[in-house]
Amino acid sequence: MKAPVALIAEDEPLLAMHLRTELAKAWPELVIGASVADGASAAQQALALKPDVCFLDIRMPGWSGLEAAQAMAEDWPDETAFPLLVFVTAYDQYAVQAFDAQAVDYLVKPLDSKRLEASVARLRKRLTDRVPQTALQDSVDQLRALLGSSPGVSAVEAPAPGARLEVIQASVGNMVHMVPIDDVVYFEAADKYVRVITAEREHLIRISLRELLPQLDPQQFWQVHRGLVVRARAIHTAQRDDSGKVFLTLRGRPERLTASRLYAHLFKGM
Amino acid sequence: MEYPLPPESGAPAWSKTRDARQVDARVTNALQMARPGGRRVGLVAVVSTIVALLLTAIRNDSFGQNWVYSICVGFSCWFFIEVGRLTIMRWVKRRAARRHAARTVFPPFRWLIPWIIVSALLGYEVGVVFGNALLGLKAPGLGLFATNPRALAVILIITILATLVVTFWWFACARLAESEARAESAQRAASETHLKLLEAQLEPHMLFNTLANLRVLISVDPERAQVMLDRLIGFLRTTLHASRSDVQSLAEEFARVSDYLALMAIRMGPRLEVKIDLPQELRDVPVPPLLLQPLIENSIKHGLEPKVQGGCIEVAARCDADSLVLTVRDSGVGLSHEATTAGTRFGLRQVRQRLTTLYADRAQVALEPATGPDGGTIARIVLPIASAVAA
Numbered sequence: 001m002k003a004p005v006a007l008i009a010e011d012e013p014l015l016a017m018h019l020r021t022e023l024a025k026a027w028p029e030l031v032i033g034a035s036v037a038d039g040a041s042a043a044q045q046a047l048a049l050k051p052d053v054c055f056l057d058i059r060m061p062g063w064s065g066l067e068a069a070q071a072m073a074e075d076w077p078d079e080t081a082f083p084l085l086v087f088v089t090a091y092d093q094y095a096v097q098a099f100d101a102q103a104v105d106y107l108v109k110p111l112d113s114k115r116l117e118a119s120v121a122r123l124r125k126r127l128t129d130r131v132p133q134t135a136l137q138d139s140v141d142q143l144r145a146l147l148g149s150s151p152g153v154s155a156v157e158a159p160a161p162g163a164r165l166e167v168i169q170a171s172v173g174n175m176v177h178m179v180p181i182d183d184v185v186y187f188e189a190a191d192k193y194v195r196v197i198t199a200e201r202e203h204l205i206r207i208s209l210r211e212l213l214p215q216l217d218p219q220q221f222w223q224v225h226r227g228l229v230v231r232a233r234a235i236h237t238a239q240r241d242d243s244g245k246v247f248l249t250l251r252g253r254p255e256r257l258t259a260s261r262l263y264a265h266l267f268k269g270m
Numbered sequence: 271m272e273y274p275l276p277p278e279s280g281a282p283a284w285s286k287t288r289d290a291r292q293v294d295a296r297v298t299n300a301l302q303m304a305r306p307g308g309r310r311v312g313l314v315a316v317v318s319t320i321v322a323l324l325l326t327a328i329r330n331d332s333f334g335q336n337w338v339y340s341i342c343v344g345f346s347c348w349f350f351i352e353v354g355r356l357t358i359m360r361w362v363k364r365r366a367a368r369r370h371a372a373r374t375v376f377p378p379f380r381w382l383i384p385w386i387i388v389s390a391l392l393g394y395e396v397g398v399v400f401g402n403a404l405l406g407l408k409a410p411g412l413g414l415f416a417t418n419p420r421a422l423a424v425i426l427i428i429t430i431l432a433t434l435v436v437t438f439w440w441f442a443c444a445r446l447a448e449s450e451a452r453a454e455s456a457q458r459a460a461s462e463t464h465l466k467l468l469e470a471q472l473e474p475h476m477l478f479n480t481l482a483n484l485r486v487l488i489s490v491d492p493e494r495a496q497v498m499l500d501r502l503i504g505f506l507r508t509t510l511h512a513s514r515s516d517v518q519s520l521a522e523e524f525a526r527v528s529d530y531l532a533l534m535a536i537r538m539g540p541r542l543e544v545k546i547d548l549p550q551e552l553r554d555v556p557v558p559p560l561l562l563q564p565l566i567e568n569s570i571k572h573g574l575e576p577k578v579q580g581g582c583i584e585v586a587a588r589c590d591a592d593s594l595v596l597t598v599r600d601s602g603v604g605l606s607h608e609a610t611t612a613g614t615r616f617g618l619r620q621v622r623q624r625l626t627t628l629y630a631d632r633a634q635v636a637l638e639p640a641t642g643p644d645g646g647t648i649a650r651i652v653l654p655i656a657s658a659v660a661a
Contacts, residue, residue, distance in 0.1 A: 012479070013539035018486040037541075038578045059475075061541075061578045091478035110482035 004052040004127060005033040009042035009068060010088065011060045015109060019055060019088070022111055026120045039063025043071035051083050052127055055107070058089040066146060070226050073140050074260035078243045081132035082139050084123055102142045137244070140261045147262070165215040168196050170203030177203055185234045185253050187212065189227035199252035222266060224248065224259035238267035310348070313436075318344035321432060338404055343397030347433050350389035350396075355382065376444045379437075386437055390430040473567075480533050487536070498536055505529040512559030520587060520594075521553040527562055527585055534570055541580025542570075552587050555594055555655055558628055564617035565598045565635075565649040573602020573647050581646065594655040601644035605637065621651065629654060 006023070010016035016035055023030055030053070034045045039060045046054055046068075054072070056065030063071070069085055076082055086105040089095050099106040107119060168179040179196060188195040189209040196203040205212075209227060216229065223229045224246075236249045238259070246259040246267050259267065322340035326333040358377040376382075391412070398411035414422040480502060487495035508526040512518060524546060531544045566585065574581050581601035588595050618637055625633040632654045640648040 011541070012483060012537050014483045014486045014490075014536065017490070040578070059575075061576050061580075090482060091474045109478065110485040 003029050003031050005031045005049065006053040006055065007033055007042065007046050007049060007051040007083070008035040008055045009037070009039065009060060009065060010035070010055070010057040011037045012057075013037075015057075018111060022113060022116055023120075026113070026117050027124070037061075039065060039068035040071075042068040043075075046072050046083065047075055050080050052081075053086060053123055054083045055086045055088055058087055058092065058095055066143070067226070069139075069143055070147065070262060073136070073143055073262060074226060076136060078136075081130060082136035084126055084130075084135075085139060085142075086119065086123070098146055102145050104142050104146065136261075140244075144262050144265070163215055164217055165212075168203065168205060170196060170205050172203075179203060181216075184221075184231060185250060186228065186230040186257065187216075187221070188229075197253065222263070224257065224263045224266065226260065226262075228257060228259070230257060240264065240267070310440075314344045314348050315341060317432070317436060321428070325428075335401075335405060335407070339398065339401040339409070342400040342404070343394050343429065346397040346400065347389050347393030347429070350392050351382075351386060351433070351437055354385040354389060358382070358385070376441045379441050382437065382441070383434070386433050387430055390433045391426065393433075394426065394429050476533075479537060483537050494536075498533065501529045501532045505533065509560070509563075515559055517556045518559045519553065520548065520555045520557050523557055523559065523562060524548045524585070524587070526560075527566055530563070530566065531583065531585075538574070538580060542574060543580075543582040545582065545584040545586075547584070547586040549587065549589070552589060552594070555587075557594070557596075557653065558624060561621060561624065561651065562596060562598060564620050565651075568617045568649070569598055569600035569602060569647065573600040573604070575602075577603045581644065589655070590652075592655060594653045596651040596653070597648060598650075599640055599646065599648040601640070601646040604645050605639050605647050618649075625651070625653075 004027075008016055008019055010019060016037070020032055020035065023032070033049045033051050036042050036045050037060070039056075040062045042054070042056060042060070042065070043063070054069075056068055058065045060068075065087055069087075073082070084105065086107060087095070087099060088107045088109060090109040096106065096108070098104075105119060105123065107116065166181055168181060168184065170177045170179055179198060183198045185197050185199060187209060188197065190204070192206070192208055193204050194207055194209050194212055196205055209229065213223065213229065220231060220233070221229050222232050222235075230248065230250075234251050234253070236251045239247045239249075241247065244261040244264055246264045248257040248259055248267075250257065318340040319337060321344075322333060322337040325340075326336050355377065358381060362377055395411045398409055401407070402409055410417070412422070414425075480498075484495060484498055484502070487498060505526065508522065508529070512526070528544075528546055531542075531546070535542045535544055562585065566583070569583050574583060583601075584597070584599045586597050586599075588597075618635065621635050625635055633652060635649065635651045637647060637649045640646040
């Protein structure tokens with residue numbers, strides 16, 4: 001059996017170094033394939049490296065550890081086993097509660113070497129017992145529960161209540177287009193911007209999807225991918241493929257959209 | 271001739287004879303007292319009895335009859351006043367629907383005066399009717415005007431005076447209780463803010479992360495660990511101390527800031543660059559403690575921590591005419607990104623509130639996008655220092 005490979009995502013250099021040295025003691029044959037300092041790099045490196053274990057700090061610049069895990073789960077190829085995820089957090093009782101509830105592996109900073117040893121033993125066992133076909137689905141279920149349940153785990157702070165967006169103000173040069181929220185078919189993340197797509201045309205607004213999301217009515221607008229929020233009533237059909245992805249056709253737009261594994265459960269026959 | 275006797279309460283002498291402890295108890299219960307209840311029934315009965323005794327002594331007639339009429343008239347007057355008070359309150363509340371008026375149980379006393387006089391007249395007439403029914407007599411009530419207007423005038427004046435005095439006493443008690451309740455809730459709000467402030471400054475996540483770093487540092491670089499521990503001690507000491515004192519020198523405030531930023535620099539490594547600029551001549555200027563801390567935390571938490579490549583934070587003080595200008599500038603992700611998060615608003619609001627309390631409109635705090643190639647955010651506090659520098 002080849003040596004297991006790990007990825008470490010931790011933005012504080014001292015703590016990353018410490019995790020490396022402690023792992024070297026507790027799990028000598030583990031190879032640290034990459035050590036990154038932000039969430040987006042974590043997802044990118046994980047997809048490139050296909051490690052067996054990922055240690056993800058929760059609070060990182062850019063994407064949080066959880067968002068990185070989401071991106072990995074959404075884009076992971078079917079043929080390889082999904083890595084075991086271990087979240088690392090400094091102090092966050094909500095996060096810890098959520099992890100406990102979902103039986104997710106986690107470590108608490110400052111690292112305790114006894115706990116790390118216990119954790120490593122568990123990871124080793126899970127690694128040998130792991131069935132590649134179900135590993136991904138298990139992680140997807142866990143992540144879905146974590147993303148839905150817990151204010152402490154997600155990096156987004158709770159929005160001011162009652163601040164639902166009625167009109168999107170999209171500026172082009174020195175002109176502002178007023179787009180009623182009812183005209184929007186879907187929103188798509190584009191780096192730091194969001195594309196607002198109506199039946200007739202599209203606009204670009206300077207806000208991240210993460211900031212926009214709390215201002216939308218979750219009954220009307222469904223998140224179907226980390227970068228895609230669709231008006232439920234505009235979805236015409238949903239068709240599932242073998243890999244667990246769901247393809248959506250729309251009313252009023254010709255293009256097909258893809259819902260990720262994490263949100264495929266939204267589309268079930270009644 | 272039987273004169274139905276003046277009713278209600280409140281010979282002023284009565285209020286003076288209450289001993290201080292009883293008055294205290296009254297004050298505490300005044301809000302309940304202002305509502306009709308057992309205590310008020312007792313009070314009306316007691317005062318009516320005192321008035322009946324008084325009149326019996328003056329006129330040397332039957333105490334029994336005087337007492338029955340007095341009680342009847344007292345309660346009637348109370349009934350009419352209460353109806354008027356509740357009606358006025360409903361009207362007041364509807365007018366000032368969302369204002370604090372909703373907390374009060376008494377309308378302004380001057381609004382009540384005309385109604386008290388009307389109530390005394392109505393109460394007298396109705397009370398006499400009740401008294402007649404109870405005693406099987408036919409005393410004339412207001413009809414006495416036809417036969418003996420002088421006697422009626424005396425009785426009515428006593429009735430009105432007694433009614434006014436007692437109602438005013440209740441009014442004063444209720445107002446006192448209200449202001450006490452208000453003071454108490456203000457006090458509670460102040461302690462809550464204080465606690466929140468402390469909690470925000472000693473944020474557990476920051477503390478545990480710092481300790482985690484410290485723990486690692488002890489094994490790899492004990493000397494640096496010691497320096498970091500000293501910084502942490504300094505930070506904790508000044509935070510706890512400053513939350514109890516009103517003023518400290520700008521040098522102390524900057525020392526605190528540099529402790530905090532040193533801890534952050536160890537945590538964030540090369541991602542954080544710190545520049546602190548405090549001119550020598552401003553070192554002794556007194557400032558309110560912990561003023562800069564929320565702004566610096568905002569810069570780190572919402573500006574630099576979310577930025578993948580990190581950046582620079584610059585804390586500076588300068589003197590501008592008779593103002594002290596403190597700036598916190600970061601090259602973080604900038605305002606448009608996180609300006610709306612609850613955390614930023616809490617920090618900024620906290621600073622603004624403190625400045626308003628301490629300096630009214632002579633101090634400002636503003637948060638704006640920083641100009642220049644790095645982007646980011648700049649927070650600026652302007653304080654008056656003319657007196658401070660001279661001192």
